[in-house]
Amino acid sequence: MSSQLASLNDWVASVAQLTQPDAIHWCDGSDAENARLVELMLANGDLVKLNEQTHPNCYLHRSSPSDVARVEHLTFVCTRHPADAGPNNNWMDPAEAHREMDALYAGCMRGRTMYVVPYCMGPIDSPLSRCGVEITDSPYVVANMRIMTRMGAAAQARIEREGSFVKGLHSIGELDPNRRFIMHFPEELSIQSYGSGYGGNALLGKKCHALRIASYQARTEGWLAEHMLIVGIENPQGETHYVAAAFPSACGKTNLAMLIPPEGYRRAGWKVWTVGDDICWMHPGADGRLYAINPEAGFFGVAPGTSEKTNANAMAMLDHDAIFTNTGVTADGQPWWEGMTSGTPAKDWQGRDYDKAVGPAAHPNSRFTVSAKQCPSYTAKAEDPQGVPLSAIIFGGRRASLVPLVLEARDWTHGVLVGASMASETTAAATGAVGVVRRDSMAMKPFAGYNFGDYFAHWLSFDKPGAKLPKIFQVNWFRKDADGKFMWPGFGDNMRVLEWMLKRVTGQAHAVETPVGNLPLPADLDTEGLGLDAATLEQLLTLDRAGWKAEMESIGEYLEEFGDRTPEVLKAERARIAAQL
Numbered sequence: 001m002s003s004q005l006a007s008l009n010d011w012v013a014s015v016a017q018l019t020q021p022d023a024i025h026w027c028d029g030s031d032a033e034n035a036r037l038v039e040l041m042l043a044n045g046d047l048v049k050l051n052e053q054t055h056p057n058c059y060l061h062r063s064s065p066s067d068v069a070r071v072e073h074l075t076f077v078c079t080r081h082p083a084d085a086g087p088n089n090n091w092m093d094p095a096e097a098h099r100e101m102d103a104l105y106a107g108c109m110r111g112r113t114m115y116v117v118p119y120c121m122g123p124i125d126s127p128l129s130r131c132g133v134e135i136t137d138s139p140y141v142v143a144n145m146r147i148m149t150r151m152g153a154a155a156q157a158r159i160e161r162e163g164s165f166v167k168g169l170h171s172i173g174e175l176d177p178n179r180r181f182i183m184h185f186p187e188e189l190s191i192q193s194y195g196s197g198y199g200g201n202a203l204l205g206k207k208c209h210a211l212r213i214a215s216y217q218a219r220t221e222g223w224l225a226e227h228m229l230i231v232g233i234e235n236p237q238g239e240t241h242y243v244a245a246a247f248p249s250a251c252g253k254t255n256l257a258m259l260i261p262p263e264g265y266r267r268a269g270w271k272v273w274t275v276g277d278d279i280c281w282m283h284p285g286a287d288g289r290l291y292a293i294n295p296e297a298g299f300f301g302v303a304p305g306t307s308e309k310t311n312a313n314a315m316a317m318l319d320h321d322a323i324f325t326n327t328g329v330t331a332d333g334q335p336w337w338e339g340m341t342s343g344t345p346a347k348d349w350q351g352r353d354y355d356k357a358v359g360p361a362a363h364p365n366s367r368f369t370v371s372a373k374q375c376p377s378y379t380a381k382a383e384d385p386q387g388v389p390l391s392a393i394i395f396g397g398r399r400a401s402l403v404p405l406v407l408e409a410r411d412w413t414h415g416v417l418v419g420a421s422m423a424s425e426t427t428a429a430a431t432g433a434v435g436v437v438r439r440d441s442m443a444m445k446p447f448a449g450y451n452f453g454d455y456f457a458h459w460l461s462f463d464k465p466g467a468k469l470p471k472i473f474q475v476n477w478f479r480k481d482a483d484g485k486f487m488w489p490g491f492g493d494n495m496r497v498l499e500w501m502l503k504r505v506t507g508q509a510h511a512v513e514t515p516v517g518n519l520p521l522p523a524d525l526d527t528e529g530l531g532l533d534a535a536t537l538e539q540l541l542t543l544d545r546a547g548w549k550a551e552m553e554s555i556g557e558y559l560e561e562f563g564d565r566t567p568e569v570l571k572a573e574r575a576r577i578a579a580q581l
């Protein structure tokens with residue numbers, strides 16, 4: 001037996017000693033194993049079978065009503081020194097956190113099966129990929145991890161070869177919101193999660209490993225782990241530019257990753273290729289460019305708002321082999337959510353008879369889980385072990401006012417400030433108030449595994465001789481008018497903004513310089529067939545000087561929160577812009 005296998009076996013044995021499961025099952029990721037788990041969950045009520053004619057191999061999971069989103073107030077980064085976790089994280093002393101978690105875990109798997117889930121984040125043969133093992137007592141988590149990661153025998157073989165892996169321990173416990181913690185120990189490469197079965201809290205490969213632990217590792221190893229989609233835009237000349245974009249949770253990544261260009265663009269030959277919709281690992285390549293992989297193998301996407309009109313690619317991948325969590329369901333057993341253009345809900349997300357007066361049929365954070373391979377726009381380049389070279393990075397958020405439709409950062413340093421300064425309205429993806437504007441640097445506020453001050457410095461460090469870095473942009477699809485209506489049509493029409501960005505990359509498009517960045521004039525965007533009135537477009541592209549002056553003051557205060565860990569270069573960049581306004 002290799003020493004790696006011995007260390008994995010020892011860890012599994014020690015967890016079993018603590019949690020006292022009735023049985024231990026090592027997951028191989030096979031179809032037969034999945035079929036047995038599905039049988040089990042249909043029998044115990046974890047899953048409801050959906051219409052086999054319209055949705056073969058699709059299932060609905062109704063979670064505990066108080067367990068429907070990430071819990072940021074119960075999520076901790078446990079480093080030896082609190083300053084290493086930073087004011088952007090909740091911190092707990094590692095020894096104390098282990099004491100608390102051990103007490104929760106003691107005997108928690110009695111009467112249950114403990115599943116050992118080896119997984120690989122990223123293509124199984126990629127040097128950029130990293131492995132982990134999640135121990136869980138939830139078959140629902142196993143079924144989701146099988147879709148979201150390269151899970152099973154191949155991952156275990158890689159772990160036995162490599163040795164190092166992230167140790168994740170998860171128990172749904174009693175699903176009691178008062179006995180719930182999501183703990184990260186970046187210095188130990190380990191994660192401990194208790195009391196929730198929800199996606200970001202329980203599928204430990206995703207946010208816990210691929211963002212919080214990975215961002216910490218990436219800092220010391222010279223790469224970046226980011227909350228970004230990756231998309232390829234092919235122009236009529238057949239050249240594909242890859243773009244990564246960071247938007248906070250439920251702010252449009254899945255939709256941009258699967259964009260279908262407007263009719264005129266399609267006729268001209270533009271195509272869009274999906275690489276990833278949530279997480280991006282970026283490494284500098286030998287040629288100085290940044291290369292990106294999607295560490296995930298599936299999509300855990302927001303259901304409400306997904307329709308034939310907004311995201312036909314997603315609809316096409318959701319009619320077979322998918323798991324739906326907390327959606328409504330029609331009388332004939334088809335999944336249903338708000339925004340769908342057909343069907344009528346019979347039951348709501350809690351399984352009650354649907355009553356509009358009681359609330360929505362689908363929970364606002366209801367989700368689908370589906371293999372990336374089922375997406376019509378998924379590209380084989382997503383499986384390339386080297387990753388794809390990035391031409392542009394986009395930062396975006398939900399801002400009802402102030403932030404224009406698009407602007408281009410002057411250079412890398414300015415772009416890092418743009419990312420660090422991001423703010424967005426909170427959404428249903430995390431428990432708590434919705435619609436409150438908060439700073440969410442690089443859309444990583446809930447996900448950076450270390451001090452944001454150090455994180456900004458790490459971002460700046462990529463600008464060095466020989467680097468051929470992507471151009472950085474900021475977008476805002478969510479500006480609202482006086483009546484509270486979105487001013488920009490969004491979705492497929494975001495292609496018009498992408499075209500301008502890519503033409504800026506290749507030096508073919510015009511821009512106007514302003515203190516906060518370079519903006520297109522209305523005439524610089526292709527608005528053919530858009531049907532947007534000139535005044536609205538003008539407003540979307542106008543710089544509100546007074547508003548930005550106040551914003552720069554507020555950004556200055558925000559950067560001070562990280563004290564002397566905030567790079568001076570970033571503060572100077574902000575001061576320069578403020579002085580110009």
Ligand SMILES: Nc1nc2c(ncn2[C@@H]2O[C@H](COP(=O)(O)OP(=O)(O)OP(=O)(O)O)[C@@H](O)[C@H]2O)c(=O)[nH]1
Nearest residue numbers: 249250251252253254255302304305429477490491
């Ligand atoms: N108005 C408008 N809404 C959009 C646009 N793109 C996405 N949305 C809506 O925003 C919500 C969330 O979008 P997603 O694309 O699922 O968000 P995400 O960033 O992938 O979210 P996470 O999976 O939580 O990280 C959905 O209800 C979408 O319909 C857009 O361009 N305009």
Ligand SMILES: O=C([O-])CC(=O)C(=O)O
Nearest residue numbers: 070199200207249278429
């Ligand atoms: O992790 C989750 O639960 C879903 C997600 O993508 C997010 O919240 O950003």
Ligand SMILES: [Mn+2]
Nearest residue numbers: 227249250278
């Ligand atoms: Mn996300």
